[in-house]
Amino acid sequence: MEQIVKYIRENERRYIDEMVALLKIESVSSDSGKKGEVRRCAEVLVKKLRDSGFENAKICETGGHPAVYADWLHAKGKPTILVYGHYDVQPVDPIDKWTTPPFQPTIKGNSVYARGSSDDKGQLLTHFFAIEAFLKNGGKIPCNVKIFMEGEEEGGTGSTDKFVENNKDLLACDAVAISDTAWHEEKVPSICYALRGLAYFEVRVKGPGRDLHSGVYGGKIQNPLNAMAKIIAKIQDEEGVIKIPGFYDDVVKLTEAEKKEFASLGNPDPEMIKDLGIPKTWGEKGFTTLERNWARPSFDVHGIWGGFTGEGSKTVITTEGGFKFSTRLVANQDPKKIEKLVDKYIKEICPPGVTSDVRMLHGAYPVMVPIDNFFIKSAVAAFEKSFGKRPVLVREGASIPITATFLKVLKAPSILMGFGLPDDNIHSPNEKFNLDNYQKGILANAYMYDAFGKK
């Protein structure tokens, strides 16, 4: 490792130059006018992988934007790691809010400013250069590596899920390494071991067959908008507890160790209250804000509609109302099981005099990797060596659906070892990536692959 560490230190300037070159490619996957740029980026990556010593480097057609694949599988008896990342980027709008052009990477302070720097080209390169360091210094990686880069993570065409399912053998692995997330706080390295899932529903509540005058009918019949509010109010109680019978049955309880780890990050409430301009934070009784967001299911109405919404007053009893809501799920809740529970419950609580119709629009499985997992432990040790402090083990409240796909299809846990910072402005103007995290990220990954080889 000594030689590897030395090599990585000596190549710092080149790593920056090569990242800058990659960031100049306008690989905006949601913009059909940039289709050629997306493909060019894939081709540049294939060449890069081939030149570095990777084998089988190739473009993979997915039906949507192409994916890129390469491997090095000569560490006999050692684990196989799938490196996953995406080379496509978000659109740049609003362009006038950028202080430097999004595709002319600019170094200011200790960061490079460009679209895709933190999300995800810069982070993806930390793996590429870590592995390259092994290949250029002896030609051997301590473990087997497959690298798989998709080109439509931001475009959301969903063809990557299908590609994974149709290429189980090609992508078969023991663990997936993903650097596409940010640290909880600057200066506090973190590794994420759990993500929430999702069950997203649309409900319609139907009343009379035509709009009615509330003077002539008010009091005679159930109003579908009154009824809709009653349904929503019965899903979650005043203490933030979801009242759907059986809903919490499969929830994995937070351990005391996890609670302690989360608490070590401090109380995020004062800053959030100020930032959002709200009177207070709120949620399920008995849990802290981070616990509620990371390790407990939540219930949110995303949209609601019905009746007269124009200016002034119209005394109508309308025919129907609707709302969209989701519950974020935690390990080991199953969106398919939740769908049945929600459907049954809403039928039960639907007030007299109206009918309801429930449809699940979207489901995503939660994922959780046991923190005593060998790969997680190796990543933690590698972070500590490179950054000089033990990373905090965190969860996230959101979903990264591809991790559920990897778990389901490849039976492989994902290690979410991001190097982004909370203020990297991903998906916003002035996206940036910290160059310290870049360099130390390459080093951390090198330590990690070295550790993987010791299994």
Added chain:
Amino acid sequence: MEQIVKYIRENERRYIDEMVALLKIESVSSDSGKKGEVRRCAEVLVKKLRDSGFENAKICETGGHPAVYADWLHAKGKPTILVYGHYDVQPVDPIDKWTTPPFQPTIKGNSVYARGSSDDKGQLLTHFFAIEAFLKNGGKIPCNVKIFMEGEEEGGTGSTDKFVENNKDLLACDAVAISDTAWHEEKVPSICYALRGLAYFEVRVKGPGRDLHSGVYGGKIQNPLNAMAKIIAKIQDEEGVIKIPGFYDDVVKLTEAEKKEFASLGNPDPEMIKDLGIPKTWGEKGFTTLERNWARPSFDVHGIWGGFTGEGSKTVITTEGGFKFSTRLVANQDPKKIEKLVDKYIKEICPPGVTSDVRMLHGAYPVMVPIDNFFIKSAVAAFEKSFGKRPVLVREGASIPITATFLKVLKAPSILMGFGLPDDNIHSPNEKFNLDNYQKGILANAYMYDAFGKK
């Protein structure tokens, strides 16, 4: 009265011809292109009143469409009755649904089909011709009569309210006679003695200062749409009872006599369920459908909005939601008092973590005339004489705001003695007015004015 009755019987043909002539005038008050027709109608009425023997017949400028006024005040010591009606009519859209042209009155079966026939020109003429019969047969009416016809009841410019307030002396009276409503059922004459009032509100529930991702924030903070549903659900309970403290304090209780009278009309539920396509009727426990609509306050959400309402799924926690609702009020509830109670209650029940903003958009007082009132009793007796059966004393669930104005400004009760039928299609294509009810209505009114003179 014998001579009057005979005269009315002999003039049946003329009454129809004169109604037909009036119905040809296209006095659509909401159509600015018909402004001239509205005024022409007022002028025709002034001439008609003058020719019949009324005094002081004149156009009254209101700021909007003109009103028409006339009087005959020579019944010394006798009560003064204000006859109120409107000569303007609803628009005719959708015109293609009319089987005969709306302004070419057509007699089919025992009805005249034309816009304004039942609402309100035909009904208004029942008073005009009843009084004319007295003036043409001896030149004396048994009581004092003021007739006041507005030209913008359907247009809703609201200048009539102001006109009444500014002309208290001109319109001063002991009671107001209004024929602008329909019977509860065909063949069942009815007189209405109570109308509901209204308190109409708009509420906004405010959460975070910007749209948030429900993965990143779900469980951390109160969602304004969740909170909004909880507020609505707390206004009315599962048994249809409004939970605002003090809300029912001033409600006049239904008497056993009223309950019996309403029950005599039969159960409207089976037909309503079929007509509206609903599973069942519903409302405040312990009351029948008619009791709930006529004599109990009701609570209806008229419109609700917030967040993402497009196709598919978006996992947003939005910044705010809103809803409009009203409570229909019954005697002796006061919309101003209700406004205070609603405002206080919503502040109290507003869930933690969001703020709410309540605004009353509109209020209307309920009205109720004691059924042992001399004028009501006279009208009941007159109906019985003309139609051969005692009219049912009913209430209505809707509001007629001008009746509250008459009560407040003139201290005069309104007697709502309509001659319309439930299937008259007012405000719809193929409006009609039954010619039996027209002729017997003129006669009933003559009996009524005769009875008024006996006070």
